[in-house]
Amino acid sequence: MGAAVSLGERLRRWHPRTPSLPQDLADLVRADDPEWFARELAIAVAPPWWFWRLLLRRFSWLVAVFGRVEVTGGIPEELRGGPLLLAANHIGDFDPFVVAVALARLGVAPRIMTTGGILAAPVAGPLLERTGAIRVERGTELARHAVRVTEVALVHGGHVVAYPEGRVGLAPDLWPERGRTGMARLALGLRVPVIPVSQWGAHEVLQYGNDWGKLRTAARAVLRRPALRVHVGPPVALDDLRMGRVGDANRARYRIAAAITRGLGPLRTREMDRPAFIDPTRPVTAVAAYPGGVVPEDIP
Template identity: 85%
Template sequence: MGASMSRLREWRPRTPPLPDDLARLVKPDDPEWFAREMAIAAAPPWWFWRFMLRNFSWLVSIFGRVEVTGGIPEELRRGPLLFAANHIGDFDPFVIAVALHKVGVLPRIMATGGIMEAPIAGPLLERTGGIRVERGTELARHAVRVTEVALVQGGHVVAYPEGRVGLTPDGWPERGRTGMARMALGLGVPVIPVSQWGAHEVLQYGNDWGKLRTVLRAIVRRPALRVHVGPPVKLDDLQMGRVGDANRARYRITAAITRGLVPLRAGERDRPAWLDPTRPTTAVAAYPGGVVPDDVP
């Protein structure tokens, strides 16, 4: 039994070969997963990931009604894209993956290191192109390098500018960090805002038996899982390295996400209809109440 569990924990899907030019970037003191993620980022999307999204996206609908608005021009789908999404709960990566597949792209999703360490699910997420983010550690820079490789290869990467599940009392997005903005400016990659609402009702924030309770509740109630894919954020007047531009880009990205979120929260503008008692409310929204001024710099 112990040997079987050990094999299960160590199982990995087959990794594509790492190109020689990228192999030179992997140092002996890098974590063992770094070379794998670089190889996956440089390779075309995994056939099994395409298969799952094409044939089993309906599984997400067991937990709620997926409603997608907006879209992506066909000419943009052929090149690299950075998707900036508000992070509202542990279930929302699944909703976003299904929503983006509906509008014609195959997403690679940035995820916390803890999820990537889970048996079976972690290796599968990694093989689909998931990018490990070790927040608050020196290893966080590895996520930037993997993301850059994926984008150079024309990948579609989903990132959360807030850097975590949002903790504002009213559920509106936090100000976020400048990391994604700097990457977009540095590589000249279009940023597509993705606004979402409803996925927070499927899995509570706290890691206890309450997660199972909220899952069962969602199966019975089937809340609306709304996603809006907005137009690219205007960043062409900004430059990487120019003082203040990364900060301006950050505010524009958050403003675009917030604007797209307003119609998804009809009737819930002041406060969420479903409140999660396990979620801390220690942060401040960038635009409280979803009110975005017209003069965002």
Template identity: 80%
Template sequence: MSGWTERLRTWRPAPPPLPDHLEGILRDGDPEWFVRELAIAAAPPWWFWRFLLRNFSWLVDLFGRVEITGSIPEELRRGPLLLAANHVGDFDPFLVAVALHRLGVVPRIMATGGIISAPVAGPLLERAGGIRVQRGTEDARHAARVTEVALVHGGHVVAYPEGRVGLAPDGWPERGRTGMARLALGVRVPVIPVSQWGAQEVLQYGNDWGKLRTLARSLVRRPVLRVHVGPPVFMEDLEMGRVGDANRARMRIAAAITRGLVPLRAASRPLHPDPTRPTTGAAAFPGGVVPEDVP
């Protein structure tokens, strides 16, 4: 039994071969996962990931009523995309993935290294195009390189500009970091804002038995899980490396997500309070009020 358990713990699907043109960016000491993720990023979306999205997205509908507004024009879907989403809880990656698939996108989701390191589910997420983010470590630069490769090869990458589940007391998106903005300016790809609300009802913030309680409650209550996809964020006047432009891009992304979130929250019923969620963050635009003159 112990041998079977060990095999299950270490199992992972075979990655595609690393293209020859990417061999040159490898360095001595690069982690093993970096090579795998580069190869996956350069390859077309995994057939099994497409199969799951096509045939099992209804599982998300069990936990709430999914409502999707907005669209992504076909001409944009043919090329690379950065999809910038607010992060409200542990369930929202599933919601966002399903919503984007229904809009014609096969998403590659940036996720924390802890999730991708988990047995079975982690290797599956990695093979599906998930990009490991090791925040606060030297490995963070590897995530940026993998994301660049995915975008250069036409990938649709979902990223969370906040860098974590948002912790603003009023629940509006935080300002986030400049990493995604710098990536967008460097690779020059469209940034699509994705606003979503309601997924925080499905799984509470705290990692205890309360997660199962909120999951079971959502099966009965079936909260409305709303996703809105807005038009691309205007950044044509900004340049990589010019002083202040990365911060301007960051604020424009946060503003676009916040504007899309306003009607979603206005249409929602009051939510159950989550006492396990800290309120140590600060919203980029408190109360969802975005000035017209965002630089």
């Protein structure tokens, strides 16, 4: 019994080997910071993990088990070296896997912003962290750590996938919400290109509610194999905006939402008014930035 407990404890504490943290970044870590902060800084500085690249290259077919991955658009060759902020709409728990596979096909090994609860899970959490996933503790004082890790990753040429909405979208028609200004401020402050990533279909694989229904929708997806569509659009025009100038962060977030929405329209085809797949566990408590996917021509 004691040996079993000891093994379980070892599994809960296990982490892949972490790269060394440069001294200039080690000086940023304070005694009261969470223990994972130094690890994430070290991972953010290092090149993408070889094992992560291997998974994306050799095992992306696992995502295709649940649907047909279709990728359109691309990333300009001159931007692939990074840094890049990849702004994606968030439609369900499965879409980070679809987006990662799509970006890998375009030659990018992404670092994905992920909720802290997932990264706290034994074994799977440490593996995700080592791939470069950035922990986001929304609504807590620890949220600032995600900003710092993201800044470090971008300064060192990282390709960071972030969700401007800050959560799975809850608009009734599943068009993207206007999002928050966090990504806009990062882009303006660091002068990093923002690439819109529009995606559709992943919401059919895992339902919103965290119950046994997730297994049911996953099994149904294996049989039905819905289209998992991802479109990577051209960089969002932000050159005329400046960090700290009144209203510019707000203008930037609306432009980012507009770019994602425009790219999403062709992916939805006959689902422009409402999704064909209705998830009864998903709340509908938000409003889309551009209801119906209609984006005005005169976005400021």
